[in-house]
Amino acid sequence: MGRERVTVVDIAHAAGVSKSTVSLVLQGSPLVNDGTRAKVNVVIRELGYVYNRGAANLRQANSKSKIIGIVVNDLTNSFFAELAVGVDMVVQSAGYVQFLSNTGESVDRQREVIASMREHGISGLILSPARGTEAADLKGLVAGGIPVVNVVRQIAGARVSSLISDNHGGMRDAVRHLAGLGHHRIAFLGGFPDTAVFNERLQGYRDALADVDLAVHDELVVSSAPSRAGGVAAIERALSLRERPTAAVCFNDAVAFGVCDGLRAHRLNPGEDFAVIGFDDVIEAQTAVPALTTVSVDPQGMGRRAAQLLLKQINAGKADAEAIVSSVRLVVRQSCGSAIDKRERLSLL
Amino acid sequence: MGRERVTVVDIAHAAGVSKSTVSLVLQGSPLVNDGTRAKVNVVIRELGYVYNRGAANLRQANSKSKIIGIVVNDLTNSFFAELAVGVDMVVQSAGYVQFLSNTGESVDRQREVIASMREHGISGLILSPARGTEAADLKGLVAGGIPVVNVVRQIAGARVSSLISDNHGGMRDAVRHLAGLGHHRIAFLGGFPDTAVFNERLQGYRDALADVDLAVHDELVVSSAPSRAGGVAAIERALSLRERPTAAVCFNDAVAFGVCDGLRAHRLNPGEDFAVIGFDDVIEAQTAVPALTTVSVDPQGMGRRAAQLLLKQINAGKADAEAIVSSVRLVVRQSCGSAIDKRERLSLL
DNA sequence: TCAAATAATTGGATCGTTCCAAATTTGTCA
DNA sequence: TGACAAATTTGGAACGATCCAATTATTTGA
Numbered sequence: 133m134g135r136e137r138v139t140v141v142d143i144a145h146a147a148g149v150s151k152s153t154v155s156l157v158l159q160g161s162p163l164v165n166d167g168t169r170a171k172v173n174v175v176i177r178e179l180g181y182v183y184n185r186g187a188a189n190l191r192q193a194n195s196k197s198k199i200i201g202i203v204v205n206d207l208t209n210s211f212f213a214e215l216a217v218g219v220d221m222v223v224q225s226a227g228y229v230q231f232l233s234n235t236g237e238s239v240d241r242q243r244e245v246i247a248s249m250r251e252h253g254i255s256g257l258i259l260s261p262a263r264g265t266e267a268a269d270l271k272g273l274v275a276g277g278i279p280v281v282n283v284v285r286q287i288a289g290a291r292v293s294s295l296i297s298d299n300h301g302g303m304r305d306a307v308r309h310l311a312g313l314g315h316h317r318i319a320f321l322g323g324f325p326d327t328a329v330f331n332e333r334l335q336g337y338r339d340a341l342a343d344v345d346l347a348v349h350d351e352l353v354v355s356s357a358p359s360r361a362g363g364v365a366a367i368e369r370a371l372s373l374r375e376r377p378t379a380a381v382c383f384n385d386a387v388a389f390g391v392c393d394g395l396r397a398h399r400l401n402p403g404e405d406f407a408v409i410g411f412d413d414v415i416e417a418q419t420a421v422p423a424l425t426t427v428s429v430d431p432q433g434m435g436r437r438a439a440q441l442l443l444k445q446i447n448a449g450k451a452d453a454e455a456i457v458s459s460v461r462l463v464v465r466q467s468c469g470s471a472i473d474k475r476e477r478l479s480l481l
Numbered sequence: 482m483g484r485e486r487v488t489v490v491d492i493a494h495a496a497g498v499s500k501s502t503v504s505l506v507l508q509g510s511p512l513v514n515d516g517t518r519a520k521v522n523v524v525i526r527e528l529g530y531v532y533n534r535g536a537a538n539l540r541q542a543n544s545k546s547k548i549i550g551i552v553v554n555d556l557t558n559s560f561f562a563e564l565a566v567g568v569d570m571v572v573q574s575a576g577y578v579q580f581l582s583n584t585g586e587s588v589d590r591q592r593e594v595i596a597s598m599r600e601h602g603i604s605g606l607i608l609s610p611a612r613g614t615e616a617a618d619l620k621g622l623v624a625g626g627i628p629v630v631n632v633v634r635q636i637a638g639a640r641v642s643s644l645i646s647d648n649h650g651g652m653r654d655a656v657r658h659l660a661g662l663g664h665h666r667i668a669f670l671g672g673f674p675d676t677a678v679f680n681e682r683l684q685g686y687r688d689a690l691a692d693v694d695l696a697v698h699d700e701l702v703v704s705s706a707p708s709r710a711g712g713v714a715a716i717e718r719a720l721s722l723r724e725r726p727t728a729a730v731c732f733n734d735a736v737a738f739g740v741c742d743g744l745r746a747h748r749l750n751p752g753e754d755f756a757v758i759g760f761d762d763v764i765e766a767q768t769a770v771p772a773l774t775t776v777s778v779d780p781q782g783m784g785r786r787a788a789q790l791l792l793k794q795i796n797a798g799k800a801d802a803e804a805i806v807s808s809v810r811l812v813v814r815q816s817c818g819s820a821i822d823k824r825e826r827l828s829l830l
Numbered sequence: 831t832c833a834a835a836t837a838a839t840t841g842g843a844t845c846g847t848t849c850c851a852a853a854t855t856t857g858t859c860a
Numbered sequence: 861t862g863a864c865a866a867a868t869t870t871g872g873a874a875c876g877a878t879c880c881a882a883t884t885a886t887t888t889g890a
Binding site for chain 1: 875876877878879
């Protein structure tokens with residue numbers, strides 16, 4: 133089993149050429165004669181040679197490692213799983229591989245993970261920072277000239293690129309849509325209040341209410357963990373109010389699904405007795421029943437875009453921070469009672 | 482930005498010792514004097530040194546790279562996301578890092594990914610093989626003496642360890658439970674028929690029906706994609722039968738959720754009008770409404786166990802294949818009408 | 831046919847670390 | 861204090877690839 137490692141020298145010897153030639157073949161140089169190349173390739177296959185990127189990487193300190201790191205704060209949330217898949221797609225086809233780690237919202241874990249990635253010589257990092265991450269946590273990377281793209285969450289003061297979605301605008305559109313359907317008491321459910329994303333979305337909610345001349349009731353804003361379970365808890369609280377809301381915009385799709393679950397537990401039918409709008413447009417949003425009306429962020433597309441941005445910076449050799457706000461759009465499905473249903477219902481009155 | 486790299490030699494020079502001593506400090510050798518160690522550590526911090534694992538790894542060809550690879554066939558399925566999280570936990574705390582890739586059920590992609598991982602010198606691989614993977618695809622790894630642990634799916638003829646769940650037993654328990662509740666027409670919904678997992682679970686279904694003297698009706702076995710959308714399609718087909726089933730065991734939780742969605746679209750209440758049992762026990766299973774009765778596989782625990790098994794083999798230095806069948810247990814929740822509900826309902830008659 | 835140009839090949843030196851055997855310092859005890 | 865053991869430290873030689881400048885083989889053109 134643990135046989136001797138086959139190296140370029142072995143190949144060279146077996147093929148009757150020098151190791152330099154073998155190296156040239158490996159990197160697809162046009163300098164080598166076609167016949168020689170073929171001969172070398174045959175030997176490579178015969179001996180079962182595997183390229184040692186570590187060694188190669190050592191010499192070409194200028195060039196990069198062909199590894200990009202991606203760390204997310206919650207892989208069990210399908211939003212991030214899809215994001216990772218999107219990143220993997222473009223990264224893979226650019227000849228890179230992905231180092232993926234999950235921090236579970238722990239900054240300590242995040243620190244360890246990033247340190248470890250640096251030791252392995254990643255040539256770039258895509259980071260969805262854990263809650264409480266500070267600019268200082270990225271100092272090492274930035275000082276080392278390693279491009280970083282922050283996704284989903286921004287870090288104040290960090291001089292790195294970021295790709296976040298239009299949280300404010302998306303939430304505003306969602307609330308306006310509900311108001312347009314005739315809802316007056318619209319709740320904002322889920323999410324941790326100490327995150328930038330939460331506050332951006334909340335602001336969108338407030339601004340939209342102001343736009344349509346509806347009052348903002350603080351008790352209609354119920355924070356919770358941004359998970360399915362959190363959604364159940366949040367709607368529970370919202371339904372216990374003296375004056376119940378008739379509709380809700382949710383921090384994300386996971387919360388929205390939880391809200392639907394919680395509504396059913398109260399014998400309320402989401403989409404009919406209560407309007408629910410999510411945020412993210414996770415794949416399940418379209419197949420769920422009722423199909424979830426949600427603000428589409430296209431997590432996979434976001435992953436792809438983040439990866440492209442990162443690769444651009446890696447290739448450019450310099451990392452000037454650019455902040456991209458990716459636009460979102462409201463996808464109207466069944467969970468809020470479509471406009472048509474509403475009209476029909478009104479015409480019956 | 483792209484400043485010169487700090488190396489052991491720089492540290493050595495600045496601390497007034499030799500590079501060998503610095504190396505000793507780095508690997509925490511007890512040979513070095515405490516005073517020296519402290520001095521060196523200070524300099525390391527001051528100069529912002531980052532360890533170059535690539536270089537280290539090059540020299541100590543005997544030892545391993547502290548990278549373990551994990552490739553899954555569908556990261557967007559939360560079962561696998563959780564599995565990956567479980568792996569990450571133990572791998573991380575053992576000082577390794579995780580190379581994670583997603584194949585999306587493509588053997589070609591899988592081949593590329595595994596090749597790339599080998600080039601990076603992974604010291605072990607956890608693999609949930611794509612459909613259609615053959616023993617030959619793992620030949621290189623095995624020949625190279627790299628331990629491999631197959632999870633979830635087994636590969637016939639491959640001399641690698643595997644950790645799969647008791648598909649047969651789990652499904653048998655599920656069917657028996659439904660039969661015990663008085664169901665006679667029990668469907669088997671979802672999954673691709675060309676996989677080992679499908680056939681093991683199907684066999685468990687058949688054997689259980691035989692055990693309780695129920696006939697097997699082929700039309701009650703409806704295969705589909707093992708996803709939420711697949712579940713919707715499968716229940717659709719099942720409900721279109723002349724003689725409808727009254728209960729269903731599903732290939733996995735994703736399918737089960739889809740089945741619940743499909744039932745609601747037909748104005749049927751899962752757990753009351755129709756009993757549904759899933760397989761996997763994904764986290765959402767407990768928070769969903771109705772909470773899903775399912776065969777608990779504990780994906781995260783499975784990930785942890787797989788990682789432990791792999792680390793054991795890495796440390797042992799030899800990889801003798803062992804096949805572990807991890808036991809499962811039926812978790813009764815609301816989606817099948819609990820035994821108590823059933824009894825109550827009967828007493829009313 | 832021969833010089834010049836072009837194509838193809840090649841031997842070290844090198845990347846940043848660990849290993850090894852040998853050298854140096856320090857400590858112990860009669 | 862001197863001999864001997866133990867504790868520390870250290871200079872090169874690796875590891876497996878790439879790079880560079882230099883060499884050798886092949887064409888080309890007049």
